[in-house]
Amino acid sequence: xxxxxxxxxxxxxxxxxxxxxxxxxxxxxxxxxxxxxxxxxxxxxxxxxxxxxxxxxxxxxxxxxxxxxxxxxxxxxxxxxxxxxxxxxxxxxxxxxxxxxxxxxxxxxxxxxxxxxxxxxxxxxxxxxxxxxxxxxxxxxxxxxxxxxxxxxxxxxxxxxxxxxxxxxxxxxxxxxxxxxxxxxxxxxxxxxxxxxxxxxxxxxxxxxxxxxxxxxxxxxxxxxxxxxxxxxxxxxxxxxxxxxxxxxxxxxxxxxxxxxxxxxxxxxxxxxxxxxxxxxxxx
Amino acid sequence: xxxxxxxxxxxxxxxxxxxxxxxxxxxxxxxxxxxxxxxxxxxxxxxxxxxxxxxxxxxxxxxxxxxxxxxxxxxxxxxxxxxxxxxxxxxxxxxxxxxxxxxxxxxxxxxxxxxxxxxxxxxxxxxxxxxxxxxxxxxxxxxxxxxxxxxxxxxxxxxxxxxxxxxxxxxxxxxxxxxxxxxxxxxxxxxxxxxxxxxxxxxxxxxxxxxxxxxxxxxxxxxxxxxxxxxxxxxxxxxxxxxxxxxxxxxxxxxxxxxxxxxxxxxxxxxxxxxxxxxxxxxxxxxxxxxxxxxxxxxxxxxx
Numbered sequence: 001x002x003x004x005x006x007x008x009x010x011x012x013x014x015x016x017x018x019x020x021x022x023x024x025x026x027x028x029x030x031x032x033x034x035x036x037x038x039x040x041x042x043x044x045x046x047x048x049x050x051x052x053x054x055x056x057x058x059x060x061x062x063x064x065x066x067x068x069x070x071x072x073x074x075x076x077x078x079x080x081x082x083x084x085x086x087x088x089x090x091x092x093x094x095x096x097x098x099x100x101x102x103x104x105x106x107x108x109x110x111x112x113x114x115x116x117x118x119x120x121x122x123x124x125x126x127x128x129x130x131x132x133x134x135x136x137x138x139x140x141x142x143x144x145x146x147x148x149x150x151x152x153x154x155x156x157x158x159x160x161x162x163x164x165x166x167x168x169x170x171x172x173x174x175x176x177x178x179x180x181x182x183x184x185x186x187x188x189x190x191x192x193x194x195x196x197x198x199x200x201x202x203x204x205x206x207x208x209x210x211x212x213x214x215x216x217x218x219x220x221x222x223x224x225x226x227x228x229x230x231x232x233x234x235x236x237x238x239x240x241x242x243x244x245x246x247x248x249x250x251x252x253x254x255x256x257x258x259x260x261x262x263x264x265x266x267x268x269x270x271x272x273x274x275x276x277x278x279x280x281x282x283x284x
Numbered sequence: 285x286x287x288x289x290x291x292x293x294x295x296x297x298x299x300x301x302x303x304x305x306x307x308x309x310x311x312x313x314x315x316x317x318x319x320x321x322x323x324x325x326x327x328x329x330x331x332x333x334x335x336x337x338x339x340x341x342x343x344x345x346x347x348x349x350x351x352x353x354x355x356x357x358x359x360x361x362x363x364x365x366x367x368x369x370x371x372x373x374x375x376x377x378x379x380x381x382x383x384x385x386x387x388x389x390x391x392x393x394x395x396x397x398x399x400x401x402x403x404x405x406x407x408x409x410x411x412x413x414x415x416x417x418x419x420x421x422x423x424x425x426x427x428x429x430x431x432x433x434x435x436x437x438x439x440x441x442x443x444x445x446x447x448x449x450x451x452x453x454x455x456x457x458x459x460x461x462x463x464x465x466x467x468x469x470x471x472x473x474x475x476x477x478x479x480x481x482x483x484x485x486x487x488x489x490x491x492x493x494x495x496x497x498x499x500x501x502x503x504x505x506x507x508x509x510x511x512x513x514x515x516x517x518x519x520x521x522x523x524x525x526x527x528x529x530x531x532x533x534x535x536x537x538x539x540x541x542x543x544x545x546x547x548x549x550x551x552x553x554x555x556x557x558x559x560x561x562x563x564x565x566x567x568x569x570x571x572x573x574x575x576x577x578x579x580x581x582x583x584x585x586x587x588x
Contacts, residue, residue, distance in 0.1 A: 002391075003388065003389060003391035006388050006391075007385055007388035007389045010385070010388060011374075011385065079374065083372065083373060083375055084369075084371070084372035084373075085372045085373065085385075086372075087335065087337055087366075087368055087372045088372045088389060088431075090335065091335045091336065091337070091361060091364060091365070091366045092361055092362055092364065092365075092389065092390060093336075093357070093359065093361030094358070095358060280339070282332075282339075283332070283337040284332070
């Protein structure tokens with residue numbers, strides 16, 4: 001496994017697609033850092049700044065991560081099939097499970113490197129604006145959440161890449177899934193932001209509660225918000241967690257499950273399924 | 285005999301199509317084993333199974349005595365190298381980078397030996413040129429070099445000369461002979477270019493419709509070839525009479541030609557025919573080719 005990982009990492013880090021994606025993420029993050037800094041300065045000058053202001057702008061690039069990961073993971077994984085080099089690994093006795101896991105760790109390492117570059121831009125923006133409301137732990141939680149949803153994305157892309165033997169189809173399908181999940185994420189978030197008045201009933205002390213008939217829909221949206229990497233990405237831009245949102249509409253959640261734990265479970269489930277299928281796959 | 289690879293009753297189906305049908309094979313250690321069969325006979329499927337790229341539906345195979353279902357077959361696979369169908373090389377990397385990548389996959393402690401490998405396959409002057417810009421022959425040689433990383437003692441080559449020009453074919457042939465003679469590598473080579481295979485192989489396996497219909501060594505094959513002489517004479521009736529007296533098998537082809545299936549004493553035959561007023565115009569010695577032997581075994585009428 002270590003041997004495969006070493007070989008795969010050395011191949012990823014000499015991949016032009018990976019470096020283009022990482023460089024694009026870095027440039028975008030610096031641009032967004034300046035935008036954030038100007039936005040905060042303007043708020044201070046006009047006297048409407050308050051703690052946490054503009055944080056959604058700082059993390060606005062979160063949805064882009066999945067797209068970059070789709071590009072470099074799809075290219076990286078597809079090359080092994082298009083060049084036939086995956087055969088070299090099997091012929092000399094590497095197990096299919098190890099080949100699969102090495103690819104997952106490699107794609108995740110690429111994603112993590114991209115996140116680091118992105119966070120460098122965010123921190124630069126915060127320092128440049130002179131506003132560092134977010135504490136170290138807040139930034140760390142955001143960073144871990146980003147690692148978590150990137151792991152889920154990588155698990156999905158490796159699943160596709162290892163089961164489809166065509167590089168173009170792998171890249172295209174990965175991008176389509178990223179776009180689809182992003183749209184699904186916005187739609188789910190929209191359900192919470194624009195709640196239909198018919199879904200509310202009067203509660204105690206002049207408050208409003210979600211009607212029983214709509215509870216099922218919002219519980220499902222809540223679960224999907226936790227499980228889908230794109231929902232995690234979108235919530236990353238907000239101060240509230242999905243648990244807070246559910247509590248606000250009267251769907252009390254008795255516990256808080258960190259996003260990274262959910263991401264780890266989803267990643268493990270997708271990977272377990274992928275390894276099982278890949279073991280039986282005929283390689284040509 | 286010591287065998288590198290044996291199999292028993294290997295079967296593989298692709299949907300309703302049976303690609304391998306209870307195939308059994310025996311590849312002797314140190315041999316160059318030519319796997320002969322027309323397109324679709326099952327050669328590549330057999331190679332894919334042996335390489336672990338696909339699983340048989342039934343049957344088993346043994347590599348150096350290890351059963352394919354044994355947990356430690358992976359360790360034995362490290363003694364193998366293979367080029368299946370197309371050379372498995374990264375097209376965006378140079379020859380040297382490709383070998384370095386395979387060294388990493390193998391977990392080799394250093395890159396020592398890469399220069400030697402490149403020299404062996406005559407790619408030491410390829411420089412930084414990417415494999416994507418190589419000729420087919422160069423790519424094929426690079427594929428073999430990748431397969432040779434880790435010093436395997438069993439090399440599997442699937443149609444290695446397909447699409448190569450005459451010069452490329454000679455280079456690959458010389459390389460295979462060199463590997464077998466100098467490095468004592470057992471080679472299993474599949475091809476449907478029989479003339480080329482006959483210049484290399486020490487053993488043959490003839491595969492047809494997913495079954496191994498014949499295994500034979502090159503020496504046995506030589507003895508099995510029927511040798512014949514085509515005689516052109518002025519009177520085939522006189523020739524037939526004479527050959528009958530000599531107890532020799534023959535076949536009259538037309539009024540002046542006959543095929544004689546034996547080694548004959550030309551002087552004796554000429555004298556006997558002269559007594560009957562028949563002249564010998566020409567004698568031509570024929571030797572059966574691997575191709576005609578293959579067609580005899582698998583049935584030429586089905587061959588397309």
